[in-house]
Amino acid sequence: MDTPIFWAEGHPGTLDREGWTIDVTGLCENPTVFTWDDLMKMKKTIADARLTSVTRFSVRGQWGGVKVSDILQLVRPLSSARFCRFWSVKKIYDTSIPIETALQEKTLLAYEFDGEPLEEDYGGPVRGFCPYLWGYKSAKSIVKIQLMDHYVSGYWEKRGYSDDAIIVPGMVRDINDRGRLKRMSLEDCI
Ligand SMILES: Nc1nc2c(c(=O)[nH]1)N[C@H]1C(S)=C(S)[C@@H](COP(=O)(O)O)O[C@H]1N2
Numbered sequence: 001m002d003t004p005i006f007w008a009e010g011h012p013g014t015l016d017r018e019g020w021t022i023d024v025t026g027l028c029e030n031p032t033v034f035t036w037d038d039l040m041k042m043k044k045t046i047a048d049a050r051l052t053s054v055t056r057f058s059v060r061g062q063w064g065g066v067k068v069s070d071i072l073q074l075v076r077p078l079s080s081a082r083f084c085r086f087w088s089v090k091k092i093y094d095t096s097i098p099i100e101t102a103l104q105e106k107t108l109l110a111y112e113f114d115g116e117p118l119e120e121d122y123g124g125p126v127r128g129f130c131p132y133l134w135g136y137k138s139a140k141s142i143v144k145i146q147l148m149d150h151y152v153s154g155y156w157e158k159r160g161y162s163d164d165a166i167i168v169p170g171m172v173r174d175i176n177d178r179g180r181l182k183r184m185s186l187e188d189c190i
């Protein structure tokens with residue numbers, strides 16, 4: 001990848017891929033800690049889509065990982081669960097999305113980009129990937145997913161980015177085309 005690398009809370013350094021765990025908890029019938037091996041045993045989904053930053057760059061690729069909907073099917077959210085809150089390693093960065101968006105087919109816990117394992121720079125071992133919304137909703141190096149009955153603003157939302165993160169059409173640098181400026185809207189990203 002050739003995209004800007006965002007680690008607002010500071011780069012986490014080298015992370016333990018095989019020892020990685022994601023704690024899925026909160027308003028669900030079957031809270032579960034998913035290990036790296038658990039994720040590797042689950043169905044891999046490839047989503048051809050863009051990560052698009054509100055800072056106006058966008059990269060398309062083949063994102064490989066486990067659908068968040070497959071995870072939610074296993075933990076069985078209660079009917080009161082309305083938001084999925086994603087926590088990055090160190091638990092300084094978090095962001096939340098509506099459960100309906102989490103259930104969409106291209107919302108993933110991604111561990112690959114174009115067939116290569118995701119490096120820490122880009123949110124490895126496992127990151128959220130949600131092409132339907134601005135990139136700050138795609139939390140990197142996820143350690144916890146919390147099912148919530150109410151919304152809380154995350155790291156960037158508290159600092160002024162919109163809570164709904166709806167992709168506003170406009171000029172964006174296309175990383176797949178040497179950073180050329182192009183007009184893009186949601187339809188170009190998914
Ligand atoms: N933990 C963490 N996750 C994060 C960020 C961050 O600073 N820290 N930046 C977000 C923003 S603003 C964007 S656009 C994407 C950027 O992903 P990239 O660094 O892989 O290009 O990650 C999102 N996830």
Ligand SMILES: [Mo]
Nearest residue numbers: 053054135136
């Ligand atoms: Mo961003």
